[in-house]
Amino acid sequence: MRIACVGGGPAGLYFGILASQLGAGHDVTVYERFPEGVTYGWGVVFWDDLLDQLGRQDLPTAQRVRSHAVRWEDQVIDVRGREPVRIPDHGYSMARQTLLRILADRARELGVRIQYGQALHDVSHLAETVDLVVASDGVNSAVRGRHPGAFGTDVVQRRNKYIWLGTSRVFGSFTFPFVETDAGWVWAHAYGFDGGTSTFVVETSSETWRGLGFDRLGTDATMRRLEAIFAPTLEGHALRPQHGTRDAAPWLQFQSITNARWHAGRLVLMGDAAHTTHFTIGSGTRLALQDAMALADTLAGHDDIERSLEAYGRRRRAALRRTQRMADSSATWFEHLPRYVEQDRFADLLQRRFSAAQSYLPTAAFLRLSDVALSAPGITVPARKAVQRLLSLGRNAVGRVNG
Ligand SMILES: Cc1cc2nc3c(=O)[nH]c(=O)nc-3n(C[C@H](O)[C@H](O)[C@H](O)COP(=O)(O)OP(=O)(O)OC[C@H]3O[C@@H](n4cnc5c(N)ncnc54)[C@H](O)[C@@H]3O)c2cc1C
Numbered sequence: 001m002r003i004a005c006v007g008g009g010p011a012g013l014y015f016g017i018l019a020s021q022l023g024a025g026h027d028v029t030v031y032e033r034f035p036e037g038v039t040y041g042w043g044v045v046f047w048d049d050l051l052d053q054l055g056r057q058d059l060p061t062a063q064r065v066r067s068h069a070v071r072w073e074d075q076v077i078d079v080r081g082r083e084p085v086r087i088p089d090h091g092y093s094m095a096r097q098t099l100l101r102i103l104a105d106r107a108r109e110l111g112v113r114i115q116y117g118q119a120l121h122d123v124s125h126l127a128e129t130v131d132l133v134v135a136s137d138g139v140n141s142a143v144r145g146r147h148p149g150a151f152g153t154d155v156v157q158r159r160n161k162y163i164w165l166g167t168s169r170v171f172g173s174f175t176f177p178f179v180e181t182d183a184g185w186v187w188a189h190a191y192g193f194d195g196g197t198s199t200f201v202v203e204t205s206s207e208t209w210r211g212l213g214f215d216r217l218g219t220d221a222t223m224r225r226l227e228a229i230f231a232p233t234l235e236g237h238a239l240r241p242q243h244g245t246r247d248a249a250p251w252l253q254f255q256s257i258t259n260a261r262w263h264a265g266r267l268v269l270m271g272d273a274a275h276t277t278h279f280t281i282g283s284g285t286r287l288a289l290q291d292a293m294a295l296a297d298t299l300a301g302h303d304d305i306e307r308s309l310e311a312y313g314r315r316r317r318a319a320l321r322r323t324q325r326m327a328d329s330s331a332t333w334f335e336h337l338p339r340y341v342e343q344d345r346f347a348d349l350l351q352r353r354f355s356a357a358q359s360y361l362p363t364a365a366f367l368r369l370s371d372v373a374l375s376a377p378g379i380t381v382p383a384r385k386a387v388q389r390l391l392s393l394g395r396n397a398v399g400r401v402n403g
Contacts, residue, residue, distance in 0.1 A: 008032030011271025012136030043193025152260025169237035183211025262313030
């Protein structure tokens with residue numbers, strides 16, 4: 001089968017790795033608009049479940065990802081002026097660049113061709129030469145945009161502003177610094193991902209963003225103002241945008257994307273082109289890689305390509321529903337931060353932000369309900385896990401209640 005993947009992010013490259021192993025005669029080309037080594041963003045986080053899944057698919061990729069991943073052991077919630085709260089929770093982080101290099105190297109070892117510096121928008125010419133076109137070109141997928149109506153695309157723009165920055169201050173823990181300014185709250189999601197660099201995603205409401213003058217500041221002035229706001233957290237280290245991409249330092253508003261249909265003929269959506277989940281849940285890369293696993297699996301299981309594409313879309317849309325709900329709850333929670341940040345048990349509320357119940361119950365009632373559900377005497381571990389799942393309390397809630 002001849003396959004073209006438009007977009008050399010985690011989805012396109014990993015699909016190349018898996019598709020090239022489906023059997024003899026599979027021929028994969030990945031087209032990536034940026035030169036090799038250039039990408040947007042900094043580090044991403046993931047957890048053991050992803051490493052386990054990668055290990056079941058392609059061992060060399062899994063081993064390289066594991067050996068380059070940085071492990072962090074806890075989360076720190078640091079509201080300026082209060083004692084920081086430390087919560088045990090281990091996870092991993094890695095530079096997007098490193099992940100993409102590992103995936104590209106492995107793909108090439110398996111015979112996948114990667115054509116860097118090639119932006120494709122119209123793929124109609126490919127349809128004549130390949131059997132399958134994978135649109136893995138990210139959230140603003142030009143390929144998807146060329147087929148209005150074909151996928152039933154729904155885009156919801158979230159209210160907060162965010163900017164994805166890096167810093168040389170290395171955070172050993174996943175750290176949430178929250179700072180109250182004259183114009184409102186500004187906070188960051190920060191974690192180290194190699195020996196010398198951390199991700200530092202800054203988030204704030206649109207009102208505070210304007211109130212602090214970010215709508216009028218250029219890149220350098222934006223960095224200096226953010227460095228002043230987060231000075232005690234950054235301990236003198238600078239913030240910097242990602243260089244090399246066209247969109248070097250924009251503040252963005254997250255776009256939550258869903259598609260009712262994931263394929264049109266032999267054109268199929270994958271990764272962020274098919275769906276996004278708010279970055280505060282840290283799952284988009286994992287989900288993009290899981291899409292690749294699912295499509296490779298359904299292609300292996302059906303002779304008819306369009307039937308495999310149908311099965312792939314159905315399976316992934318169903319699998320994603322719960323994570324998308326949790327991501328929406330998390331995004332909404334941060335949009336209503338002032339409602340929670342003054343509460344005594346702010347750290348617990350932050351940990352349990354994936355639960356939609358938090359937005360419609362009074363805070364005290366939500367805490368009581370979730371505490372009782374998680375720590376009622378005699379509750380068995382499976383029952384507790386079921387309640388945690390039902391309320392979407394997040395992976396840390398049980399650990400917190402158990403101390
Ligand atoms: C602030 C922020 C923080 C995040 N943190 C995490 C995290 O901690 N953990 C996590 O799992 N996820 C995280 N994510 C989500 C994650 O970055 C994405 O979900 C993931 O990158 C999706 O992979 P993808 O391959 O589908 O798309 P992308 O990684 O966006 O890759 C798409 C590729 O297509 C290329 N491309 C675009 N248009 C064209 C074209 N016309 N022709 C050719 N190439 C093209 C792009 O250059 C890019 O390389 C975060 C996202 C944001 C915004």
